[in-house]
Amino acid sequence: MQSIPGEFLEINRKKRVYQPFKGLSYRSPTERVCDFSEVVLPFDENRARFEASRCIHCPDPAPCVLACPVHNDIPSAMWLIEHGEFDEALRLYLQTSSFPCFCGRVCPHEQLCQGSCVLSKDGAPVLTGHLEAFVADYGTCRWLSEGGLMTSPPKTGKKVAVVGAGPSGLGCAQVLASYGHSVTVFDAMPFPGGLLMYGIPNFKLPRNVIYPQIDRLKSLGITFVPNTRIGKDKTVDDLFDQGFNAVFIGIGTWIDALMEIPGEDLPGVYKGSHFLILANSDPDHLPAGMEKDFKIGKKVVVVGGGDTASDCLRTAVRLDTEEVTCIYRRTEAEMPGSKKDRQLAREEGAEYKFLTQPVRFIAGEDGKLAAIECLQNRLGEPDEKGRRRPVPIEGSNFIIEADMAVLAIGYWPDTTLGKSTPGLQLKKWGEIIADPETGATSRPGVFAGGDAVTGPDLVVTAMAAGRHAAVAIDKYLQEK
Numbered sequence: 501m502q503s504i505p506g507e508f509l510e511i512n513r514k515k516r517v518y519q520p521f522k523g524l525s526y527r528s529p530t531e532r533v534c535d536f537s538e539v540v541l542p543f544d545e546n547r548a549r550f551e552a553s554r555c556i557h558c559p560d561p562a563p564c565v566l567a568c569p570v571h572n573d574i575p576s577a578m579w580l581i582e583h584g585e586f587d588e589a590l591r592l593y594l595q596t597s598s599f600p601c602f603c604g605r606v607c608p609h610e611q612l613c614q615g616s617c618v619l620s621k622d623g624a625p626v627l628t629g630h631l632e633a634f635v636a637d638y639g640t641c642r643w644l645s646e647g648g649l650m651t652s653p654p655k656t657g658k659k660v661a662v663v664g665a666g667p668s669g670l671g672c673a674q675v676l677a678s679y680g681h682s683v684t685v686f687d688a689m690p691f692p693g694g695l696l697m698y699g700i701p702n703f704k705l706p707r708n709v710i711y712p713q714i715d716r717l718k719s720l721g722i723t724f725v726p727n728t729r730i731g732k733d734k735t736v737d738d739l740f741d742q743g744f745n746a747v748f749i750g751i752g753t754w755i756d757a758l759m760e761i762p763g764e765d766l767p768g769v770y771k772g773s774h775f776l777i778l779a780n781s782d783p784d785h786l787p788a789g790m791e792k793d794f795k796i797g798k799k800v801v802v803v804g805g806g807d808t809a810s811d812c813l814r815t816a817v818r819l820d821t822e823e824v825t826c827i828y829r830r831t832e833a834e835m836p837g838s839k840k841d842r843q844l845a846r847e848e849g850a851e852y853k854f855l856t857q858p859v860r861f862i863a864g865e866d867g868k869l870a871a872i873e874c875l876q877n878r879l880g881e882p883d884e885k886g887r888r889r890p891v892p893i894e895g896s897n898f899i900i901e902a903d904m905a906v907l908a909i910g911y912w913p914d915t916t917l918g919k920s921t922p923g924l925q926l927k928k929w930g931e932i933i934a935d936p937e938t939g940a941t942s943r944p945g946v947f948a949g950g951d952a953v954t955g956p957d958l959v960v961t962a963m964a965a966g967r968h969a970a971v972a973i974d975k976y977l978q979e980k
């Protein structure tokens with residue numbers, strides 16, 4: 501193996517800075533709207549090695565490492581990739597991250613590792629995110645063909661229940677299993693993955709990237725129990741009664757925020773999560789009772805300005821639609837979602853109407869959604885987060901034709917589990933109160949992490965919270 505550069509490594513930084521930047525390659529918009537396949541083309545080995553050789557190996561601590569929520573040792577990984585040591589690079593990522601294949605694809609790298617790359621000051625950052633995905637895929641292919649990268653350690657005899665199979669629960673389960681604890685993951689949905697599986701569309705995170713990771717966790721001895729909603733089908737107390745020694749809760753935020761305007765319950769008005777599940781899921785992975793004959797509208801309006809709105813728009817343009825429009829109550833400058841996703845959505849044919857606020861959903865003669873009455877807004881004073889408030893202009897009402905509306909305006913935690921767990925303290929809006937370092941909650945033996953604690957955030961922060969909680973759970977089990 502190539503030795504990883506240390507403090508005294510002599511490399512020609514100037515030469516590296518002036519190496520040409522080749523960028524990422526995307527499938528053309530006209531091709532990609534015809535399917536749900538991944539939009540970014542993968543690196544081949546030569547391209548990956550070249551891209552990694554652009555890293556100038558900043559002295560410790562490198563800004564990219566500091567910016568990464570799990571502090572991946574990115575410069576060392578770049579060095580290994582540059583020298584073709586792809587398995588070693590993956591092993592390095594796996595020391596700090598349970599799922600480089602997810603984070604390499606869906607992290608907002610431009611705000612995290614790549615955003616802090618010193619090369620981005622005068623040029624283009626090293627594409628560290630795409631390189632992470634490259635080595636993860638390389639490793640997965642080898643793992644699938646040659647057997648596990650991971651081995652199961654001896655069993656400790658301790659049992660932990662993980663509630664929620666999203667990135668926080670899976671991250672927690674992976675680390676606990678690597679310590680030898682017996683882990684059972686309960687989830688309300690038929691297939692594990694949480695929003696990786698039921699939120700983020702296939703064209704950003706292909707399902708065939710998720711499946712091998714679930715197999716990898718199963719090969720570590722982790723048991724998955726689907727279709728089981730804790731708080732309803734059984735309680736946290738039931739889990740302790742069944743012999744689990746500790747419980748981790750990573751149930752995310754699955755209740756869609758509503759607009760609370762007339763007509764919101766009309767047929768044709770969808771909640772963002774419902775729409776994404778129906779439009780993106782394999783029918784076999786749909787929960788019982790969810791309609792299997794989903795039919796997209798011709799004129800689809802998505803309400804919202806975040807990443808979920810972009811995902812809904814980009815899903816809709818891939819289906820049999822004529823017009824797909826996003827309406828947002830502020831201007832583009834205040835939109836919280838990623839600029840890159842917006843650019844991709846525009847290239848794929850989505851349109852945007854800013855300073856527009858729905859006030860009523862209007863039914864046609866058939867009783868289904870036919871139009872949306874909106875108000876024109878102007879920008880007012882900044883709110884507590886510094887974003888200028890939308891102020892409706894009186895009398896500016898206008899109508900937008902739409903036979904489908906998708907509300908992508910935010911999520912809240914479901915409090916059923918919290919309220920059925922004695923001793924578990926919740927915040928005002930239902931988030932679980934937990935120690936940010938350890939995930940320990942007010943109830944001994946119960947830990948929590950991910951969106952259920954922080955509110956909607958990122959895959960990487962949820963995974964990191966699950967991993968940190970696993971360390972704390974292990975300590976708790978040893979002390980107990």
Ligand SMILES: Cc1cc2nc3c(=O)[nH]c(=O)nc-3n(C[C@H](O)[C@H](O)[C@H](O)COP(=O)(O)OP(=O)(O)OC[C@H]3O[C@@H](n4cnc5c(N)ncnc54)[C@H](O)[C@@H]3O)c2cc1C
Pocket residue numbers: 606607608663664665666667668669686687688689692693694695696699700701704728729730731750751752753754776807808811914917949950951952956957958959960962963
């Ligand atoms: C449409 C969309 C797109 C996104 N895109 C990105 C992106 O590109 N990059 C990024 O970093 N982040 C993205 N996010 C955010 C990211 O997906 C979340 O921050 C992350 O998945 C949170 O992980 P989690 O484990 O906390 O919860 P989740 O992923 O929400 O998983 C929670 C799990 O708990 C289960 N559950 C809920 N209640 C119960 C219960 N009572 N009993 C049993 N199981 C239960 C659910 O079925 C689910 O499987 C996106 C979010 C959405 C909605």
